[in-house]
Amino acid sequence: MxxxxxxxxxxxxxxxxxxxxxxxxxxxxxxxxxxxxxxxxxxxxxxxxxxxxxxxxxxxxxxxxxxxxxxxxxxxNNIETLYFKDENYPEKLKHCIDGPILLFQRGNINLKDQKIISVVGTRKITQSGVAFCEKFIEELSPLNPVIVSGFAYGVDITAHKAAIANNLQTLGCLAHGLDQIYPKVHHKYVASVEENGGFFTDFWSSDNFDRNNFLKRNRIIAGLSEATVVIESAEKGGSLVTADIANSYNREVFAVPGRPSDKLSKGCNDLIKLQKAHLLNSAADLVYMLNWQPDELAKSVQKQLFIELDEEENNVLDFLQKEGKAQLDSIAINCNFPSYKTAGILINMELKGVVRPLPGKLFELI
Missing domain, CATH: 1.10.150 (DNA polymerase; domain 1)
Known part of the structure; x- marks a missing residue:
């Protein structure tokens, strides 16, 4: 063009x-x-x-x-534009009546002949939700799917990091232009996402940030993929809107069930109850429903037992093996690193799937 x-x-x-x-x-x-x-x-x-x-x-x-x-x-800014009439426009999005006429792209994205799923859910993800999301994406990794999410707090960033840890392509769909990142705390993940995929948006750099943008963004998350997975959701939330949009596009929707008493399982349980989503207990459920050749999972190479760490990362690993979990400042003091350097080491270890952050600046081994 x-x-x-x-x-x-x-x-x-x-x-x-x-x-x-x-x-x-x-x-x-x-x-x-x-x-x-x-x-x-x-x-x-x-x-x-x-x-x-x-x-x-x-x-x-x-x-x-x-x-x-x-x-x-x-x-x-060397931003790539994807026009709805062009060959490089995402194939599945072409079939969405309200798909954007123009998408803006940054990163190294390749969607041609790829299996693509969207993973969404609450911003207040629990530790069991984190564990499920990480295990789910690890189990899917032999099939090399592209993991799409919204780069927000909670389930979104957990899914992106799990994809990176398993060397999978991941796409962040943004609710703003490519001149900014929200939330700002996720700036530290931008380079890794762009190396392993990238970002999509249909918002301009001149568009003012507005929380209503998230609803418009959700149609891209649902439209890019052949299935949307909801991991933890309250009775109301943006992930349920994404699930409804996916259903309107005749795409498959999956939801992770939870106890009736759990507030963050209410939305998922309702999706299943109202037959708006398939029940999802493991990656095998999705593979079966999407006919993704389940025998490929059996051919999976056993997960690498020893992840390559440098000397500084090994020092942190040794300390956390003794302590179980510890605050960033405690790790810095005991490993004789400045706090700012320790934070960088922990981010790298997090992206490698070795540690996970907890509330209160705590970190623990996965």
Whole structure:
């Protein structure tokens, strides 16, 4: 796609109240975004779904000016754009009626002929939820799936880290432009995600961060994959919205059951009860339901017993083997490292699947 056409696509994306569904309809009808914006009002009104109210700001010159600025940001930061009509646009997302007309990408992403699943859930994940998520993704690793999530707290970041620990490609779908990262504390994981996959968003760098963006982002999480897995959810939450969207796309949904008394199992139990999700006890359940050749799991290479650690990481490992769990400051003092250096060592060990963080700046071996 030429820079000129990209600017016109961006301009269409910038028009309020138009939406991706109608924008794609117009582009298909008139052949290009440029042709759409060069039509007369009376011609556009003949298209089903286009009323006078939708054309109120349609011809405002500010859309092309804003598009020009965003195009400069895209080119300056080497951001790849994925247009819904192009071959490199995610295949499964092409079949979603409200999929974005344009996606922005950063990282090393390859979705061609890949098994793709989305893993979502509460931001207040429990230790049993962490353990299930890590084991689930480890069990799936012989099938080399792409793990998609939202790069948020809780289940999201747990899934991304588990994917990296198992050398799997992982994708973070962001609820904001590629000029920022939310939450800021997850900046430390950005490089690792981009090395093992990357980020998708349909938000501009000029878009103000808004929590309502998460709902719009969820359609991309659901649309990219052939199945969505919900690991822990309260009675209400964004992950349940993602599950509903996945169902609307006729994709499979799985939920991890829990005790009726557990608040963070209520959402999952309800999905199963209302037959909106398959019950998920292990990776084998998903492999069976998706017909992912379960015999491939039997051919899995036994998990590596000894993960390669450097001298400093081995010092921390030895200390935690004695203590079981310890606070960051205690680890730093006993291993004779500055706190800032200890934090970096622990992040590397976390990404290698050796340690996990606990509340109160505690760390323990996995």
């Amino acid at each position: 030429s820079a000129e056409e990209l600017q016109y696509v961006l301009a269409l994306q910038h028009i309020p109240n138009l939406g991706d569904t109608l924008a794609k309809k117009l582009i298909r009808h008139f052949g290009s975004a440029k042709n759409v914006l060069q039509q007369k009002k009376q011609t556009l009104l003949k298209i089903d779904g286009i009323g006078v109210s939708r054309l109120k700001d349609f011809f405002d010159a500010s859309h092309l000016k804003a598009a020009e600025q965003e195009l400069k940001f895209i080119e300056k």
